[in-house]
Amino acid sequence: MPRTKPKETNESVSLNIQHYPWQKAALAHVDAQLADNRQPHATLFRLRKDYDDTMLGWQVIKRILCDSHRADDDCKHCRMIDDALHPNVLFLDVVNTSVDFAPVKKIGIDDVRQIEQKMWQTSMFDKPKIAYINGMDLLSTPAQNALLKTLEEPPKNTFFILSVTDVSHVLPTIMSRVQRLHHGKFSQERLLHWLQHQLSQQLHQPMTEAEIAKVAKLADDAPMRSLALLQSPDLVQQLSREKAQFADFITGKNSAQNLAATFEKGQESVQLARYCRYTENMIHFLFTKSVERHAEANDKMANKTRENSVQYATWKGVSLRALYRLHDTLMELRRLTDTNVNVHLQLTTSLTDWQYERSR
């Protein structure tokens, strides 16, 4: 059971450790390992965007240090972790650039060395020491190398929890020293259930599952972003409008100039990222449809001769190929937002080109 009652002390920081259903599968794996006493010395997992996965690391830490290993018994260790006061836990937050909850400018090799030193010091309560590096892949290569040294010769009775935003940014030598904790599947059905539950405590006007599903789609079914959207109806309206304008542009009902005019200065990259996602979703939809048609055609071929070739699915007359090209164009525009190029001019030109190509 999640701890719902927040601590009301003013002096200590409460971590407000959450227990999310999409982290359940990974935690079940940890539970099984702890029960067998084979918790790996170093665990690494990926931080998914908008899943608040930093909490997963805290849940693992709680399970290791908790007297019952259940992390829900409100024991002394659970409480100390909740209050960010456990002396055996060393937290290095590279994602939010703070050390021990105090903001610093840049996390580097010195911070990693400091952690290493502390890991060698005696632990308290006859419990292991745990270092949690949140966003470990954001460390520089020298800092990662310093960490590698510790992982190669770890002090006794210590654990390392490493979360990363991008696994490909981790030194391969580190990857070979850690055990990866994988996020299990999380169905859309369970997501909707969770969202509905969250909203039932906040909204005075209940939303139907279909309404929630529609908003979640706008957020690519990422739980935290879906929830944030659901809590701001204005934003939902704005995004729905934006999506409709983009769909009209694709079908030719809206001009490239009109679409380019909707881009807010400085926000181009974010908006382009959303257009990329819409396009990806459409590609995925058409691709799935095309595959189904192929399968049907193959079935027919069993008793008929090969007649005409299979037609690829289109969306309101827009082909899969055109959507792929649009996706490339949008990606290229996203890259340009980082440069000094006049983005608005480039947007209008590239999108006009795409529309022209498509209608030919």
Ligand SMILES: [Zn+2]
């Ligand atoms: Zn406990």
